[in-house]
Amino acid sequence: MPPIPYRRKLPMRLQRIIAATATLGCLATLAACKEGGQSAAPASSASTSAAAAADEGPLAEAQRYLRQFANCDDLSDKPDDPRMPAGDFPKAGQWSVKEVGVCSDKVRQGEIVIAVPGDMKQFQERYKSYVLDRVRGGDGAYGLESRVLVGKGFVAFPTATKTAVALVRSDLRVLTCNPTGLVPEGYKREKPLVEHCILSDFVNSEDGSGSPNLQTPQDPGKGEKAGQPTTGSLGLPRAGSMAELRTLVGSSLDCEKHFSTDPDTVAIESIDYAPVVEGSGLGWGVTGRALCGQPAAGQRARDLSWLDTVGDMKLLQTKAKAAQLADYKDDGKLRQTASRLLVGENIAVETNSPSSRHGLYQLQFLYLNCIPGFSAPSGYRLEKAQVEGCVLTNYEPDHPLG
Structure with a gap:
């Protein structure tokens, strides 16, 4: 047996330098390296994750x-x-x-x-x-x-x-x-x-469990309808200014102590309260806006409602209808945090509080309802809105007047 060649053991410091140099060489050539600095087989052109996805x-x-x-x-x-x-x-x-x-x-x-x-x-x-x-x-x-x-x-x-x-x-x-x-x-x-x-993106279903048909709302201006009056309107409230509107709704909303027309304050909304009018009120036919209630200040907001003086009621109702149908189309119901629009002749209130809306109905405000197929029982008001396919009413199926 031939003698085993003598191999002089390198100093530990020199071994570390050689290993580090080999590792840097692998990185420089973008080749994968095995443990100890030895070069492995070249990587394939497709990434491992892409190959795995293809295999799936x-x-x-x-x-x-x-x-x-x-x-x-x-x-x-x-x-x-x-x-x-x-x-x-x-x-x-x-x-x-x-x-x-x-x-x-x-x-x-x-x-x-x-x-x-x-x-x-x-x-x-x-x-x-x-x-x-x-x-x-x-x-x-x-x-x-x-x-x-x-x-x-x-x-x-x-x-x-x-x-x-x-x-x-x-x-x-x-x-x-x-x-x-x-x-x-x-x-x-x-x-x-x-x-x-x-x-x-329309899912048709006769039993009503599919997508809502937004073209078939109840129109009180055509044919027989429940509710009252039989023809015309019982009248809607009006106000000559924001100050008059604030006084008018003072007993129904938190407007006496907590009221602001400051644009930054009016633009506030919270996880619990979302207004109907979004962005500039002028684009909705609104000439003036105010906020009633307590914006968040170290605690969650409370009792937020918005007051509107309206220069173009038809435009306001048209925009509100589009927003309401978009909300309803999503899952067949309206968000609880979304305000409902109650209108008068030249004024409007946005609130998501059923109790506040009950008080506003006593002041002859009516809710703009554009939900397909809606109708009101006899004894409730149901009047024609200024936009086709919507009605004005004081009947809420989830919160009927007591």
């Missing part, structure tokens, strides 16, 4: 997107998954669909089928043909309550209407190919990849 596939990517707007749990691509609905869902290999999966929205008690088409235009063409075949076969209403939600690279089929309503707040759009399908005013209409179909 389009179903997982679709799931991540859906989860921003609704629950989509326990994703499965097994064809025999018991959650997979039986009808009206394409299988892999149909309508150019390459993959199909299903996940659960337990909060809304439904499932979401996810289909990944290889050719989105071909998918839409096949869906359109399917709908028209059903219509010609005698099912004239088929597809009017479509739950086919087209996304970027995938299609979602939620089984629960409430899930569909949640998902259209994203970039997903309902594909409707029934020739009689309509999209009400206030909803988006986008052009699909096929002719004579519609993409929209």
Whole structure:
């Protein structure tokens, strides 16, 4: 056996210098290094995270997107998954669909089928043909309550209407190919990849659980109506100045001791109190604004209400209608922290306090209500507003006058 060559042990300080130099050399050449400063194999051109994302596939990517707007749990691509609905869902290999999966929205008690088409235009063409075949076969209403939600690279089929309503707040759009399908005013209409179909954020449902139809409010100026008077108006309050308005509402609002017309103070709102008029009052037809109540000063704000003198009542009601419908469209109800607009002839009050509104109704103020389908029982006031599709009333279903 040949003698083992003698290797002189380097001093510890010199070993550290060599190791550090090797490490710096790795960093300088942007090559990955193994422990001890030895160069590892070159990194691939794609990043590790991108490769991992690609390995997960389009179903997982679709799931991540859906989860921003609704629950989509326990994703499965097994064809025999018991959650997979039986009808009206394409299988892999149909309508150019390459993959199909299903996940659960337990909060809304439904499932979401996810289909990944290889050719989105071909998918839409096949869906359109399917709908028209059903219509010609005698099912004239088929597809009017479509739950086919087209996304970027995938299609979602939620089984629960409430899930569909949640998902259209994203970039997903309902594909409707029934020739009689309509999209009400206030909803988006986008052009699909096929002719004579519609993409929209309107979820149609006969039971009222879908998106609200903002084009069908009760109009007291047409036909019979409940409430009073039968015709005309019982009259609305007016004031010649902000000082007169403050005096008029003094017993109903916290305006006697806590009142300000300072623009910075009037612009204050809190987590509990949100005004109707936003930004410059002039853009809403308002000529003067004041704040009643106690803004936050070391504690939470209390009893905030806004007083308005109005130069253009029709403009104020038009802007307030748009804001109210936008709030209602979001989830089918108005925010509790949002003020309600009560109007007179040339004045208005914004408050979210039911007890304050009851006092204002006694002064003949009326609430501008633009909620679709609203009507008032006999005995309550229901009068025509200055903007189409709204009414003036003293009836609040959640807070009826006692």
